[in-house]
Every structure is written in C-alpha cells, then in structure tokens.
Ligand code: FDM
C-alpha cells in the first residue's frame with residue numbers, strides 16, 4: 001500500500017510568492033517520483049469560479065455573505081476529487097484554501113471569523129499550512145497591486161491579523177524574504193517530512209471544535 005497523499009496548503013497575503021512556490025514544489029516532488037497535483041483556490045474555471053472571477057474583477061456586485069459562501073462552494077466542488085486523490089496516494093499542493101476564505105471575508109467586518117468558518121466544516125483539513133510572511137519593506141519592493149477587489153494595503157492588514165487567529169499545530173510560519181530557490185528548498189524540507197509522516201494516517205477534516213475559541 002502506498003498510503004495516502006498529504007494535503008499541503010500555501011497561505012499568506014498577496015505578493016508573498018505563493019503561486020511561484022507552489023509550482024516549484026510540484027515540479028520537484030514530481031521529479032522525485034512522488035505523485036503530486038497542484039490546486040488553486042479560487043478555481044476560476046468552474047461555474048462558481050466564473051461568478052467569483054466576475055466579482056473579483058468588479059464586473060458584478062454581490063452581497064458579502066453570498067460571495068463568502070461562493071468561495072466555500074468553490075472548494076466543495078473540488079472536495080470529492082480531492083478526497084479521491086489524497087486517498088489514492090496523491091499529494092496535493094494547494095495555493096490558498098479555507099484560511100484565505102475566512103481571513104478575507106472576516107476582514108469586511110460583516111461576518112465574524114466564527115460565522116465564516118462554518119461552511120468549511122467537513123472539508124479535508126491540511127496536514128501542513130506553509131504560511132509565507134513578508135515585512136512591509138520587503139513587500140513594497142515587489143511589483144504593485146492589480147485592480148482586483150481586496151488589493152489594497154489597509155484591507156490586507158486586517159486580513160493579515162485574521163490569519164494570525166487561525167494558526168494551529170499544522171502551521172509553519174515562513175519568512176519569505178529570500179530568493180526563490182532558497183525559499184523553495186526550505187519549504188521542500190517541511191513538505192517531505194509531512195508526506196512521510198501522514199502516509200499511514202487517516203485524512204482529517206475541519207471540525208466544529210477547532211473553532212470554538214474564535
Ligand atoms: N479569496 C480567496 C477570498 O476572499 N476567499 C477565498 O476563499 C479565497 C480562496 O480572492 F484576494 C481572495 C484572496 C484574493 C482573491 O485570489 C483572489 P488569487 O489568489 O489572487 O487568485
């Protein structure tokens with residue numbers, strides 16, 4: 001039995017390098033013969049993803065709670081496939097997941113963190129969350145924001161403080177202020193360790209208890 005794959009999530013604020021690091025991890029794991037797939041949320045290619053994309057690009061307005069639930073539904077659309085892949089031994093590298101869902105929506109002050117977490121209950125829980133951080137100076141040196149919703153510093157400060165409240169034992173806080181290759185090697189060490197340690201365990205799920213203190 002090859003055992004199950006690991007669910008590995010890259011999180012953090014905008015422009016910290018999540019997408020670059022996720023595809024490099026995929027490349028390296030596949031090169032080592034470890035079955036791996038890359039997922040990205042929001043997945044803008046699905047039916048819910050297209051509405052989310054229209055919202056993010058300001059082509060459509062939607063009430064805050066509606067958008068929140070759409071982001072969650074966008075993950076639920078992938079859930080059957082994620083479970084199938086993980087249980088058949090495929091490791092998933094995921095670029096943003098439920099933590100972005102909660103941290104971004106709760107930053108709008110319309111919904112509590114607790115409320116935002118509810119629709120995530122039952123989704124596969126990550127074995128490892130690589131949370132990439134950058135200080136203000138380092139971030140200001142990176143290329144600027146685009147024109148999507150949420151791309152402004154004030155809002156992202158609130159998102160960052162929400163992320164701090166979501167940390168648990170599965171999180172590794174990583175200083176991303178280093179060159180791409182050095183950072184990727186550091187991430188790969190954590191990833192390989194987790195792949196090895198979870199392969200004979202059961203997948204776990206977000207549960208109501210984890211968020212009791214929010
Ligand atoms: N975002 C992302 C959310 O608000 N909720 C979610 O559940 C997810 C996964 O969507 F501002 C936000 C984060 C970001 C925007 O994400 C688009 P990408 O990574 O830039 O595509």
Ligand code: MG
Pocket residue numbers: 014148
């Ligand atoms: Mg973006």
